[in-house]
Amino acid sequence: MSEAFIPMADPRAVFLAHQAEITRAIEHVLNSGRYILGAEVSAFEEAFAGFIGSRHCVGVNSGTDALVLALRGLGIGPGDEVITVSHTAVATVAAIELVGAIPVLVDVSEATRCMQPGDLGKALSERTRAVIPVHLYGQPAPMAEMVEFAKAHQLYTIEDCAQAHGAMIDGKKVGSFGDVACFSFYPTKNLGAIGDGGAVVCNDAGLYDKLRWLREYGWKNRYISDMAGMNTRLDEIQAAILNVKLKYLEEENEKRIALAGLYADTLAGTALSLPRQFGGQRHVFHLYVIETEARDALQVHLLQSGIGSGIHYPQAVHQQPAYRGRIRTSGKLEVTEKLVKRILSLPMYPQLEEEAILRVCQVLHGWEGR
Ligand SMILES: Cc1ncc(COP(=O)(O)O)c(C=O)c1O
Secondary structure, three states, rough: OOOOOOOOHHHHHHHHHOHHHHHHHHHHHHHHHOOOHHHHHHHHHHHHHHHHHOEEEEOOHHHHHHHHHHHHHOOOOOOOOOEEEOOHHHHHHHHHHOOEEEEEEEEEEEOOOOOOHOOHHOOOOOOOEEOOOOHHHHOOOOOHHHHHHHOOOOOEEEEOOOOOOOOEEOOOOOOOOOEEEEOOOOOOOOHOOOOOOOEEEEHHHHHHHHHHHHHOOEEEEEOOOOOOOEEEEEEEEHHHHHHHHHHOOHHHHHHHHHHHHHHHHHHHOOOOOOOOEEEEEEEOOOOOEOOOOOOOHHHHHHHHOOOOEEOOOOOOHHHHHOOOOOOEEOOOOOHHHHHHHHHHHHHHHHHHHHHHHHHHHHHHHHHHHO
């Protein structure tokens, strides 16, 4: 009998691990008759702000909306420039354009695959208003240096934490360093809903009020728009699911970290480049991304061996058809362009068995010895 397929991610396995509790939580909402901005959303916002170590949280419809709302909340719009990376999910850049601002894309560090503070100076202009570091794959970007640069140039720092719920630098969670931080609860994320969801966290009470108003048509009081807002509410069912799953997030992050350790130990000595970990930083391995010259062939080989993998992402944002030739980059993005040809995301989710990791590693060792 052939061995079971090992997927790269398995959001259903995460659901099944908490099935009884999640089903009860959904039924509770169904019976409550309150489906939008009720007790579940409030409870989640309080718990998630506490988890990050920030004062406030606003639940929204998606990670993309979280970024749009954060930008709007900070008053960033047409004519303003925002510096971010090209090596990210397209949503980071799309959100900047959705508010009418101009993205300026910088390269990433080869070691962290995240924005590096040294690259920011040359992307700066008198129109720059904010920087958006992305904690990609669960790896924290160097926030102390980033915030220092932003403060020195009167810029806002917006953290894109969509892939890094629970990642830390010196014991402090990412999302608590910048002026505001944005999270996605897309089903495969470390904290995932069963549908779309997102959140914005911040410490400033004035910004928090503005974010809440903008989230719902600019209403300070129901039916009266004091500002032109949007509709990006987190719904009660998703919030109820997130309230259940948040309780297990730390345990599941630890599981991811342990599985990453097993990959690292078992693949040591191969020619594959493995994700790096740095002192004082907690990488939460949303994705376990290796690098190899023969990426495409290896991906096919894995698939033929019953193993799923992914490429995050096959083209950098500035190379994609919607952006190519018109998006502004800060010089040549050499590391980014090299990375996109080499990266491969191996199976990684908290319910993955150690035996499955060992099987993946065995196939990788076999590939090396071919
Ligand atoms: C780095 C990053 N930013 C933003 C987003 C957007 O989140 P969502 O898909 O919830 O809109 C994602 C999700 O894929 C992401 O990975």
